[in-house]
Amino acid sequence: MSVFFLSRDPTFPHPCLADADGLLAIGGDLSPVRLVAAYSKGIFPWYGPDSPVLWWSPDPRLILYPDKIHIPRSLRRTLNSCKFSITADTSFQEVIQSCAVVPRSDGHGTWLVPEMISAYVGLHRAGIAHSFEAWNGSRLVGGVYGVALGRAFFGESMFYLESNASKVALIHLVRFLEALGFHFMDCQQTTEHMLRFGAKEIPRNDFLTLLGQAIIKNPAPGKWSYRA
CATH class of the missing domain: 3.40.630.70 (Leucyl/phenylalanyl-tRNA-protein transferase, C-terminal domain)
Known part of the structure; x- marks a missing residue:
């Protein structure tokens, strides 16, 4: 599976495209519009202080x-x-x-x-x-x-x-x-x-x-x- 790099457009690939650990995408921002778009598709951000924004959708849930x-x-x-x-x-x-x-x-x-x-x-x-x-x-x-x-x-x-x-x-x-x-x-x-x-x-x-x-x-x- 490929990890996707997000653009300024607050959209996400389908969660089924996440890798085996649940990592789906990298980048983007934490604007309210993007966060709501993420959660509504079962995606959430999780990353550390020295990392870009990482977006996840684990399987199972x-x-x-x-x-x-x-x-x-x-x-x-x-x-x-x-x-x-x-x-x-x-x-x-x-x-x-x-x-x-x-x-x-x-x-x-x-x-x-x-x-x-x-x-x-x-x-x-x-x-x-x-x-x-x-x-x-x-x-x-x-x-x-x-x-x-x-x-x-x-x-x-x-x-x-x-x-x-x-x-x-x-x-x-x-x-x-x-x-x-x-x-x-x-x-x-x-x-x-x-x-x-x-x-x-x-x-x-x-x-x-x-x-x-x-x-x-x-x-x-x-x-x-x-x-x-």
Whole structure:
């Protein structure tokens, strides 16, 4: 398979043309128009600080159906304790910046370079990107953010400063998505973390079919309101 080099035109080759690792294209920009065009075709950017913009569409794809989420018993105790208060779309920029700087448990460096942070903050202001935040008192201790198109949600990243904070935020996010009638949450890449929550791998072609059905639905409200 060949990797495509993008022009100024915010269009993409078909995801089936990606290489074995899921890499589809190189270059372009992170404008809102291009990002929306990418996500609507099951494509997302992922690259490091010394790399050009790389666009991916893995096969298989890991997705989580909101009504199929699995909550481990130990985590249920944390949920029931109400240790964390949860909000939505109150601190998006702080969440994404924390995702960029808080060390990851897998030991890998961040992929959230400054231009990506700026791009997703712009999507948030446009009502397309959203965050769920976990608080301990007045301190932000965890969070998750992603992109919503129609009734599809694309999970991007999460962070925590206290054990289970990001997991609790994720559970509240998924329950919120279910209440709004979202079809699925795209986890993009397969991780043991999301598999434990009940996410399933499906072939990319099946994912693209589900995505096509989800994005034609009316979009969720621009700014999300949630508090628990």
